[in-house]
Amino acid sequence: MIRDAEILEGLVDAVRRFVRERLVPAEAGVEETNSIPPTIIDEMRELGLFGLSIPEEFGGLGLTMEEEVMVALELGQTSAAFRSIIGTNNGIGSQGIIVDGTAAQKAYWLPLMAAGEVIGSFALTEPDVGSDAGSVKTTARRVGDHYILNGTKRYITNAPVANVFTLMARTGGPGSAGVTAFLVPADSPGLSLGQPDRKMGQRGTKTCDVILDDCKVSADAVIGGVEGQGFKTAMKVLNRGRLHIAAFCVGQAQRLCDEAVAFATTRHQFGKPIAEHQLVQALLADSATETYAGRCMVIDAARRFDAGERIIQDAASCKLFCSEMVGRVADRAVQVHGGAGYMQDYPVEHFYRDVRLFRLYEGTSQIQQIIIAREMCAQR
Structure with missing residues (x-):
């Protein structure tokens, strides 16, 4: 659902120019320093990128799912680190508040997130809890007018720079019904952070453990304001998050296609550009075809989302296909580059490492397969 095509095109064009003129030239520096320059983060705030999906009444842009997908396709044309810094504010870091928060929680946190003055983070994963989200072991015990939280969260995106965590903890018995969602400020007594994680890729993104030792909130x-609804809250925001990630994967695939074509048309072997060799053409053609298929899938599912249809299977299918697809495209792009593709002098090297994560977070490919099959059988 596109509400105003002209306004959306203006936004998409602004993001496209920002990506090409500011973010792409900064990619090498982010890889080298493992950090995003503060000036770029300030420009992201000015563009409204921290509030893409936050309702207008709270200072965000209030994009529909289809509109958000169109922006994500452009953001995908550069390093994943840039999306990561705004991703939690637009996704799992804010959507729980939007769908289930109290009026007071929305009024306080959402304007700050939309302006980029507060960076949100989503703390669900634990050392022994990942895909089985209903088995959270972090505990929350009520004492008078506050709760005492104990446990450790692992691989938490934006944790080192976050101001508030949407954090899942167990307030009741076993299973998903005992999980409650909390808004935990980063400066809460008893909350500390582990050492920054050393990751395979996506340099510039910040992840680490969040340690709760008698943390008081x-x-x-x-x-x-209701205990035992945390798992349900998390499930409600996943469809939007999966479509956003899928769209971003398509954007990454398009950038890899462009890099492969640029190299293939300028690199000569056997007296002609390698783009004129049929086996190289096959690599390019397969990548372009899969990228196009992913784009069509995501836009279709986004329209269904905006129409209010049940899209659990569609969203999982998009996440599964697009995250797996961009891995194949990255592999082909490296192959087209030959030995050069293995060198850090070319962007495809770090994109190859970066895109591997998309098959893991916000639901592994195997979890998506289970969801798809479950939905298929439930429809009989």
């Missing part, structure tokens, strides 16, 4: 930190 106010009772009004419970999202929605």
